[in-house]
Structure formats: structure tokens, C-alpha cells
Amino acid sequence: MMTAKFRGLLSALLVATAFACSALLSAPAMAQQKTLKFVPEADLRSLDPIWTTAYITRNHGYMVYDTLFSVNDKFEPKPQMLEKYEMSSDGLTYTFTLRDGLKFHDGQAVRSADAIASIQRWAKRDPFGQKLDEVVDSWTATNDKVFVLKLKRPFALTIDALSKPSSNVPFIMPERLAKTDPFQQVTDATGSGPFKFVKDEWVPGNKVVYVKNTDYVARKEPPSWASGGKVVKVDRVEWIYIPDSATAAAALNSGEVDWWQQVPPDLVPLLTKNKDIKVENTDPLGAMGIIRFNHLQPPFNNEKLRQAVLAVVNQEDYMLAIAGDAKNGKLCPSFFTCGSPMSSTVGSEALTGKRDFAKAKQLIKDSGYKGEKIIVISATDQPIVHAQGLITTELLRKLDLNVELQASDWGTLITRRSSKEPVEKGGWSIFHTWWVGPDVATPATNAPMRGSAEKGWFGWSKDEKLEELRDGWFNAKSEDEQKKFAQEMQKRGWEVVPFVPTAQFIVPTAYRSNISGLLISPIAFLWNVEKK
Amino acid sequence: MLSYLIRRILATIPVIGMVAFFVFSLLYITPGDPAAVIAGDIATNEDIERIREKLGLDQPFFTRFGTWAWGVLQGDLGISIFTNLPVTRLIAQRVEPTLSLAICTLIVSVLVAVPLGVIGAWKVGKFVDRLVMLFSVLGFSVPVFVLAYVLIYVFAIQLDWLPVQGYTPIREGFWPWLRQLILPSIALGTIYIALIARITRATMLDVLAQDYVRTAHAKGLAPNAVLMQHALKNAAVPIVTVIGIGIALLISGVVVTESVFAIPGIGRLTVDAILRRDYPIIQGVILLFSVLYVVVNLLVDLSYRLFDPRIQY
Numbered sequence: 067m068m069t070a071k072f073r074g075l076l077s078a079l080l081v082a083t084a085f086a087c088s089a090l091l092s093a094p095a096m097a098q099q100k101t102l103k104f105v106p107e108a109d110l111r112s113l114d115p116i117w118t119t120a121y122i123t124r125n126h127g128y129m130v131y132d133t134l135f136s137v138n139d140k141f142e143p144k145p146q147m148l149e150k151y152e153m154s155s156d157g158l159t160y161t162f163t164l165r166d167g168l169k170f171h172d173g174q175a176v177r178s179a180d181a182i183a184s185i186q187r188w189a190k191r192d193p194f195g196q197k198l199d200e201v202v203d204s205w206t207a208t209n210d211k212v213f214v215l216k217l218k219r220p221f222a223l224t225i226d227a228l229s230k231p232s233s234n235v236p237f238i239m240p241e242r243l244a245k246t247d248p249f250q251q252v253t254d255a256t257g258s259g260p261f262k263f264v265k266d267e268w269v270p271g272n273k274v275v276y277v278k279n280t281d282y283v284a285r286k287e288p289p290s291w292a293s294g295g296k297v298v299k300v301d302r303v304e305w306i307y308i309p310d311s312a313t314a315a316a317a318l319n320s321g322e323v324d325w326w327q328q329v330p331p332d333l334v335p336l337l338t339k340n341k342d343i344k345v346e347n348t349d350p351l352g353a354m355g356i357i358r359f360n361h362l363q364p365p366f367n368n369e370k371l372r373q374a375v376l377a378v379v380n381q382e383d384y385m386l387a388i389a390g391d392a393k394n395g396k397l398c399p400s401f402f403t404c405g406s407p408m409s410s411t412v413g414s415e416a417l418t419g420k421r422d423f424a425k426a427k428q429l430i431k432d433s434g435y436k437g438e439k440i441i442v443i444s445a446t447d448q449p450i451v452h453a454q455g456l457i458t459t460e461l462l463r464k465l466d467l468n469v470e471l472q473a474s475d476w477g478t479l480i481t482r483r484s485s486k487e488p489v490e491k492g493g494w495s496i497f498h499t500w501w502v503g504p505d506v507a508t509p510a511t512n513a514p515m516r517g518s519a520e521k522g523w524f525g526w527s528k529d530e531k532l533e534e535l536r537d538g539w540f541n542a543k544s545e546d547e548q549k550k551f552a553q554e555m556q557k558r559g560w561e562v563v564p565f566v567p568t569a570q571f572i573v574p575t576a577y578r579s580n581i582s583g584l585l586i587s588p589i590a591f592l593w594n595v596e597k598k
Numbered sequence: 599m600l601s602y603l604i605r606r607i608l609a610t611i612p613v614i615g616m617v618a619f620f621v622f623s624l625l626y627i628t629p630g631d632p633a634a635v636i637a638g639d640i641a642t643n644e645d646i647e648r649i650r651e652k653l654g655l656d657q658p659f660f661t662r663f664g665t666w667a668w669g670v671l672q673g674d675l676g677i678s679i680f681t682n683l684p685v686t687r688l689i690a691q692r693v694e695p696t697l698s699l700a701i702c703t704l705i706v707s708v709l710v711a712v713p714l715g716v717i718g719a720w721k722v723g724k725f726v727d728r729l730v731m732l733f734s735v736l737g738f739s740v741p742v743f744v745l746a747y748v749l750i751y752v753f754a755i756q757l758d759w760l761p762v763q764g765y766t767p768i769r770e771g772f773w774p775w776l777r778q779l780i781l782p783s784i785a786l787g788t789i790y791i792a793l794i795a796r797i798t799r800a801t802m803l804d805v806l807a808q809d810y811v812r813t814a815h816a817k818g819l820a821p822n823a824v825l826m827q828h829a830l831k832n833a834a835v836p837i838v839t840v841i842g843i844g845i846a847l848l849i850s851g852v853v854v855t856e857s858v859f860a861i862p863g864i865g866r867l868t869v870d871a872i873l874r875r876d877y878p879i880i881q882g883v884i885l886l887f888s889v890l891y892v893v894v895n896l897l898v899d900l901s902y903r904l905f906d907p908r909i910q911y
Binding site: 253271317320476522 | 629630631634635636637638639640641642643644645646648649651652678680681682683688691692747750751754755758761762763764765857858859860862866867870873874875
């Protein structure tokens with residue numbers, strides 16, 4: 067009986083093997099289309115770049131949507147979907163003209179109404195958009211190609227706002243989608259950008275598929291950051307999310323994927339051994355790490371204690387902990403992204419001068435610190451956040467402060483940081499995060515560099531002078547004047563310490579040598595990339 | 599038998615109901631807020647509150663539970679907060695990879711472990727038996743991810759025989775499907791091989807010491823016939839029990855293997871959902887797991903009759 071069963075099983079195995087071999091031999095040759103296999107920085111979880119500020123959704127936005135303006139590598143706004151724009155001599159009226167041939171992925175032409183609805187939705191969520199919205203009198207469509215913006219008063223940063231490069235980016239969607247409540251997610255990803263999203267092949271947590279938008283009319287100018295010609299040179303792009311770094315490295319080594327967007331520093335030596343792989347820094351700005359204090363609760367509601375921390379922070383320690391290698395980062399003693407127009411060295415000796423523990427201890431004494439508990443919240447699933455958390459905790463211990471590191475996951479951290487309660491009631495004292503360069507490059511987008519107290523960003527720093535200077539920056543008539551305001555803000559920042567910039571770091575990217583045309587940009591754009 | 603089956607199935611209903619309520623309550627009190635994850639780093643408290651409101655997360659516990667439970671009764675597990683896709687679709691996408699991995703692992707485990715256990719018992723105390731025991735200890739001791747990386751290094755990178763990562767659905771061909779499951783199945787199967795081999799050996803040793811086995815030898819039956827027809831069949835009940843438990847453990851415990859080999863299965867879906875607090879997915883998956891446990895246990899109980907006719911229900 068058992069023998070007969072065993073024979074049956076063996077037969078089944080043989081049949082299966084034969085079937086497998088025949089399937090292998092008879093597999094039809096795949097169509098010779100060029101597919102770029104790209105391992106992104108994170109899993110794409112939501113499709114609406116206005117609803118969420120997640121960088122991965124912003125990157126998805128750049129694949130499928132287009133923008134009215136985009137900044138180039140000199141931070142200059144350039145028309146993207148626009149043929150031209152004009153500003154009236156009193157600075158109150160802007161007339162925008164869309165380019166010919168712009169079409170959404172559903173075949174519908176891009177109209178003024180689409181642009182207006184998209185900008186209005188964006189302006190309800192984005193802080194820079196909200197600032198613009200304060201001065202908007204009306205948006206009017208003259209016809210399908212021309213629309214007009216009227217302002218209540220001149221706003222020199224109108225075009226800068228409309229060309230905001232990072233989250234939230236003012237992407238243009240069809241009006242039917244842009245009419246969605248900005249606090250609700252849009253239901254599809256129909257855009258007019260260089261790639262089309264293939265929803266049927268989307269497996270969240272695994273794969274996102276885009277195909278070339280053959281109807282896309284690229285600009286003639288060479289690409290520079292998100293501006294210029296978005297010429298797609300592959301037929302299909304697959305974002306393959308590989309959560310494990312070692313597996314991603316192995317997949318790149320074996321040629322299963324073409325490009326791995328963000329390589330952890332410890333795996334760089336492994337990849338550079340392979341002559342078919344190039345490891346480079348394609349991000350000219352990098353990202354900025356920060357220490358953020360809770361300004362509402364003791365002990366960091368006392369500026370002397372914040373100054374004490376500033377006196378001992380050594381950016382080099384943070385940079386090495388995050389980037390692993392000095393060539394993947396740089397010291398940045400500025401509240402604004404180093405390498406951007408608003409950064410400066412005003413007062414930067416606060417971070418570059420001698421790290422003075424004696425001075426810090428004196429400041430702690432002067433602050434009247436009585437041993438209150440300091441809770442540093444950290445997220446172990448975010449290596450950049452956790453590395454900073456560990457260093458800061460050690461630093462505070464050296465200052466004999468009563469500090470405790472409470473590590474959790476990022477989901478818990480970002481919920482807890484919204485608590486304004488004292489630490490005994492589930493509050494917090496310090497957390498760390500990081501932003502890509504463009505997000506902290508100007509007073510318009512630099513959320514922690516605010517003094518708007520409880521209306522502001524987590525940590526709720528309060529300083530009227532900072533707010534006044536920020537308003538001055540918005541109203542400045544020229545870039546030189548803006549720079550002066552930014553410098554004043556920085557000077558004030560070293561006094562009231564809304565946050566401490568820890569380092570500017572770059573996460574290297576790695577790709578197979580048959581890939582070329584990667585753009586030097588703070589965001590990994592997939593147009594212009596060629597696969598041989 | 600039929601009445602037993604009906605009683606068992608009816609008994610599962612309150613169990614699943616309690617699991618659902620327990621899971622919902624746990625998620626309610628667990629720290630974390632999907633609205634905060636959605637709003638991102640630049641958001642303010644007001645932004646988060648508006649998103650919570652839109653998602654219905656500001657509703658009282660019983661309102662939320664009632665809405666969800668009513669949907670479940672109608673076969674609707676809800677919509678993922680992040681992807682905006684139905685949870686049933688997301689689970690359906692992930693069931694095939696996990697089931698494929700579990701089945702392949704189980705086949706590898708049973709095909710290797712049962713003969714190993716039988717041989718170990720048959721040659722007890724000898725070199726072969728010690729080898730089996732050594733393998734068993736190693737199987738228990740080596741973490742899955744270590745073995746996985748070693749397998750990837752040797753078979754995918756150095757020899758280039760098999761792919762590093764990913765999953766190909768079976769509809770795209772048997773061999774493409776199978777070749778992506780070979781390394782994960784071996785990595786995941788090792789611990790089950792060790793477990794099943796030890797149980798098989800121990801049970802076989804017990805059975806081989808029974809009088810009827812001695813009688814079978816005495817009446818001149820061939821050793822193979824004694825081993826396979828008399829001993830192994832009678833040792834089957836505990837082995838099947840372990841295999842049954844193993845199926846449930848496999849399906850719910852494939853997270854590490856799925857992560858290392860980037861297989862888009864249920865395990866990874868669960869972990870990702872937990873990390874970003876996608877409540878509908880977490881609730882849906884746990885409900886699925888509880889149903890699965892109940893079904894597997896029921897099947898195991900029913901299978902006992904095949905191996906031991908004395909068992910009556």
C-alpha cells in the first residue's frame with residue numbers, strides 16, 4: 067500500500083520535473099523592450115503627493131505628473147508646462163500660458179482649469195502654498211491655455227512657490243482629481259508626466275510599474291534637476307522594493323536590478339569590488355540632520371539649556387555616524403542647507419568653534435536645571451534618526467544631565483512627538499529627524515526655523531523676532547535682501563536655538579555600468595536614464 | 599463524524615469573533631497614528647487632526663469596531679488607509695507567494711525530515727543517527743537569515759544558478775515560479791526539517807520498541823516492510839500533528855524569509871502594515887491567520903482517523 071503511494075508520489079514528481087523543463091525550454095523570447103529595474107529608497111504606499119509629504123510619493127509624483135515651473139541646479143525657477151508667463155508692472159497680475167500638446171494619460175488635454183484646481187488644492191496643504199494663498203485674490207481661466215493669477219499685494223516669491231521642488235510639490239492633476247479634498251487621497255494617478263503608472267501591476271510592498279508616456283512632449287532644454295527636457299529613454303521602469311539592504315546589494319551584484327537608489331555606507335565597499343557597478347554621489351546638496359527640542363516643556367523650554375547642547379555638539383561625530391565616511395557628508399554650520407543661496411557662515415562658530423563642555427556646564431547651572439528627566443525619543447527602524455539619537459544621548463550624559471533614550475519605531479515616534487504633555491505624561495524632550503536639502507534651503511520651507519509656537523512644527527519653538535525676520539524675507543524685493551534676512555534669522559537662531567543642525571550627508575547611489583545618464587540632482591529622476 | 603465537524607465549525611465562530619475584538623482593542627490602545635505617518639515630517643498637529651477626521655479615526659471605539667465588524671460580516675475587510683486599495687485585494691495579492699513558499703517548504707521538509715528521522719531511529723546510536731542528530735541541532739541553531747545569506751552568496755552570486763530575490767507567479771510558468779522558491783524554501787525549511795526529524799526519530803524509537811514490531815520481525819517480515827508498514831504508520835499521528843502545527847507556523851512565521859528574499863507575502867504585508875499603523879490590513883491579516891489556524895487544526899484532527907482507526911469522533 068505504502069509502496070504504491072510512494073510510486074505515485076515519485077511519478078508525480080517526475081511529471082512535474084518534465085513539465086518544468088519543457089516550460090523552461092519552450093518559454094517564448096521576451097519582447098525586447100528596455101526595462102529599467104530600480105530599487106527605490108522606500109516602498110510606495112500612497113499615490114497622492116499632496117495628501118502625504120512622503121518623499122517616495124513625491125518621487126512617484128515626478129514620474130507621473132508635471133509642474134508649471136521647476137527649479138534648475140542654480141535654484142532658478144524655469145517654466146516647465148508653461149510656454150511663457152508674464153508679470154504686470156505693479157506685480158499684482160501673473161498671466162500664464164500652457165505649452166501646446168500637453169495631454170493627460172487618459173488622452174485629455176491639459177487645461178487652465180486643471181492647473182488652477184491643482185494649485186488651489188496644493189495651496190491648502192503646503193506651508194509655502196498657504197503663504198502664497200494669503201495674498202491670492204483670484205485665479206481665472208482666460209481660456210483652456212491661458213490663466214491669470216491676481217494678487218492682493220505683490221508677492222515676490224510667487225514663482226518660487228509654484229516651483230517648489232520638494233514635498234509638497236505643486237503637481238498638476240486633472241481637475242476631476244484636483245477637486246478632491248486635500249485631506250483625502252486622490253483615487254488614481256492620472257497625470258501628464260513622462261511616465262504612466264500601471265495600476266494593475268502595482269503590488270504595494272513589492273513592485274511599482276511605469277511605462278513611457280509616448281504622448282509626452284519634452285522641452286528642448288537640457289535637463290537640470292526637475293527642469294528642462296524630461297526625455298524618457300527606456301520603455302518601462304519597475305520600482306522593486308527590497309527591504310533588506312544585503313539582499314538589495316546581492317541583487318545589484320548579480321544584475322537582477324539595474325540601480326539601487328540609496329546604498330547604506332557599510333555596503334559601499336562590497337559594491338565597489340564589482341567592476342560592473344558604479345557607486346556615486348548624485349545628490350549635490352545631500353540631506354540635513356537635526357536635533358529638535360521640545361520648547362514647551364522643561365528643561366528645554368529654557369534657552370540656556372538649548373545653548374548648552376549647542377556648545378558641545380560636534381557635527382563630525384554625527385556625520386560619521388550617519389554617513390560612515392567623510393566623503394559622504396560635510397559639516398554644515400548653517401540653519402539653511404549648505405550649498406543653497408540662503409546658507410551662510412554668519413555666527414557659525416557656534417558649531418565650528420571649540421566644543422566647550424565647561425561653558426555648557428556653566429550654562430546648565432545658570433539655567434537652574436534641577437535634574438528634570440530628559441527623554442530622547444528615537445526610532446530604531448530609521449538608522450539616520452537612531453544614530454543621531456544615540457550620539458545626543460551620550461552627549462547629554464557627558465553633561466551630567468538626567469537623560470533617557472526611549473527607542474521605538476518611527477510610527478510610534480511621530481505620534482508621540484505630537485504630544486505637548488510633560489515627559490511624565492507621555493511627552494518628550496528631544497527627537498531627531500532629517501530633510502533633503504531643498505526642504506530646509508529657505509525660510510519658506512524650513513519648518514523648524516520658525517518661532518510660531520504652538521501653531522508651528524513639532525517642538526513648537528516660540529520667538530517673535532524669528533517670525534518677523536521670516537516675514538521680512540517673504541517681502542524682500544531682491545535675492546540680496548532675502549540673503550540679509552536669512553543671515554539675520556541665522557544669527558537669531560544661534561541665540562534662541564530652535565534646533566541644532568547635526569550634519570549634511572549624502573547617501574550614495576549604485577548602478578550597473580550598462581546604465582548611463584543619471585542626473586545630478588537632490589531627487590532621483592528617472593528620465594534621461596539609458597540602459598544598454 | 600459529520601456532527602463532530604459541524605460542532606467544530608460552529609465552535610470557531612466565537613473564537614474568531616473574540617480574536618477580532620481582541621485585535622481591534624489592542625490596536626486601539628497601541629501607540630501610533632496612521633494620520634501622523636501620512637501627514638509626514640512637515641505637518642502640524644492641525645494637519646494630523648484633519649487627516650484623522652477624514653479617516654474616521656476620531657470616532658469612538660465602539661463606532662469604529664461596529665463599522666468594521668459589519669463590513670467583515672459582509673465579506674468586506676475595509677480599505678487600506680495608505681494604498682486606498684481593498685484589504686481583500688492586498689491579501690489576495692500576497693496569499694499566493696506565502697502559500698507557495700509554505701507548500702514548497704513543507705514538501706522539502708517532509709521529504710527530507712521523515713526519512714532522516716526513520717533512518718536515525720533505525721540506526722539508533724550509530725554514526726548515521728549521530729549525523730541526523732547533529733543536523734537537527736544545527737537546523738535549530740542556525741538563524742534563518744544567516745542561512746539565507748549564505749545560500750544567496752553561494753547559489754545566487756558565486757554560482758549564479760538561482761535568483762537572489764523576488765517572486766514569479768505560477769501563471770508565468772512552473773520553472774520560473776519554482777526557481778525563485780528553491781533558496782527560500784531551503785532556508786525556511788531547515789528548522790522544520792530539524793523539528794520533524796527529531797519528532798519522527800523519537801516516535802519511531804518508541805514504536806520500534808513495541809511488541810508488535812518484535813512480532814513482525816519474528817514472523818520473518820523484511821526490515822523495510824516492518825519499518826514502513828508497521829512502525830512508520832503507527833508513528834504517524836504525532837508526526838502529522840507537528841507537521842500540522844508547522845503549516846500554521848510556516849504561514850505566519852515567514853516574515854524573515856520573505857524580507858530577506860524580497861518575497862511579497864503575507865508576512866511582509868503584516869509587518870509593513872504594523873510599522874505604518876495601517877489598521878484595516880492588520881485586522882484583516884490577523885483574522886485570516888486565526889481562521890487558518892482553526893482550519894489547519896481541524897484538518898489535523900480529522901487526519902488522525904486515517905492513521906489510527908481506533909480514533910472515533
